[in-house]
Amino acid sequence: MDWSKIKTIFIITFLILDVYLLYQFLKIRDANKYEVITEASVEEKLKADEIQYVDLPKAPIKDQYLSAKPKIFNKGDIAKLKGQIVSIKDGTTIEAVLEKPVQLSSKFEPADLSNFINDNIFFGDHYQFWEKNDKQNTITYFQENDQNPFYKNINGMITFSFNSDNQIVSYEQTYLEGIEKLTAKEEILPPLKAIEMLHQKGMLKPKSKITKIELGYSTLIQLAASQVLTPTWRFVVNDKESLFVNAFEGQIIQFNSDGKTTVE
Numbered sequence: 001m002d003w004s005k006i007k008t009i010f011i012i013t014f015l016i017l018d019v020y021l022l023y024q025f026l027k028i029r030d031a032n033k034y035e036v037i038t039e040a041s042v043e044e045k046l047k048a049d050e051i052q053y054v055d056l057p058k059a060p061i062k063d064q065y066l067s068a069k070p071k072i073f074n075k076g077d078i079a080k081l082k083g084q085i086v087s088i089k090d091g092t093t094i095e096a097v098l099e100k101p102v103q104l105s106s107k108f109e110p111a112d113l114s115n116f117i118n119d120n121i122f123f124g125d126h127y128q129f130w131e132k133n134d135k136q137n138t139i140t141y142f143q144e145n146d147q148n149p150f151y152k153n154i155n156g157m158i159t160f161s162f163n164s165d166n167q168i169v170s171y172e173q174t175y176l177e178g179i180e181k182l183t184a185k186e187e188i189l190p191p192l193k194a195i196e197m198l199h200q201k202g203m204l205k206p207k208s209k210i211t212k213i214e215l216g217y218s219t220l221i222q223l224a225a226s227q228v229l230t231p232t233w234r235f236v237v238n239d240k241e242s243l244f245v246n247a248f249e250g251q252i253i254q255f256n257s258d259g260k261t262t263v264e
Helices: 005-036 040-048 075-079 111-120 191-200
Strands: 065-068 084-089 092-101 125-131 138-145 155-162 167-173 175-183 209-222 227-237 241-245 253-254 262-263
Touching: 040 191, 040 209, 075 084, 125 155, 191 227, 191 241, 209 241
Parallel strands: none
Antiparallel strands: 065 175, 065 227, 084 092, 092 167, 125 138, 138 155, 155 167, 209 227, 227 241, 241 253, 253 262
């Protein structure tokens, strides 16, 4: 066989092999590069930290900003309250002592107070149960709008006090009126995105579980005579701690003891 032909065949063969090897190298390099720059999904990050959560709403949710103002109570309002010694504090707070204490069951359920609240409290059906605090001997209800609570709003809550005999003996009440829609409804942050915000800020500890998710409102702007309320996600962690996220902007909301909010 002609040596020049053999040499040509070898050269062509090696060229083909080189092209193939170069192609394989570039393919592997691009794959590795993609793996480096591709960020893990939210679900993957939460799974890595063994953070669990309940089922999330799948459809987009729309909501809007609201405005409201504290009600100024008058003598006509409290005249309707029977079986109570009632006074008005600072115009906006009803202070009442019950003439006949209401006995609670040994294992309290919100239903224990439902009839009393509906029959004896000013607009009692506008509130929903929040918590029972055995250290402070109080039971707290938050005002709601379309079944969405106003979180820790000192201008829209009822605080019952009970004694050592597990009897409701008094309460304080505030109420928000003139609730108006300030804007058209817009799509809010999906709850998974809000969970991601909490995770990024280190608010969700590894192996924790989000046991409840709900939507309510928190005070965005507090004015002298009114306030602006923003949709707010609430996440209950391990059936104990509540974490709040602004459902429009994504900031984490912290409540101060006086009900005012700070954001992170």
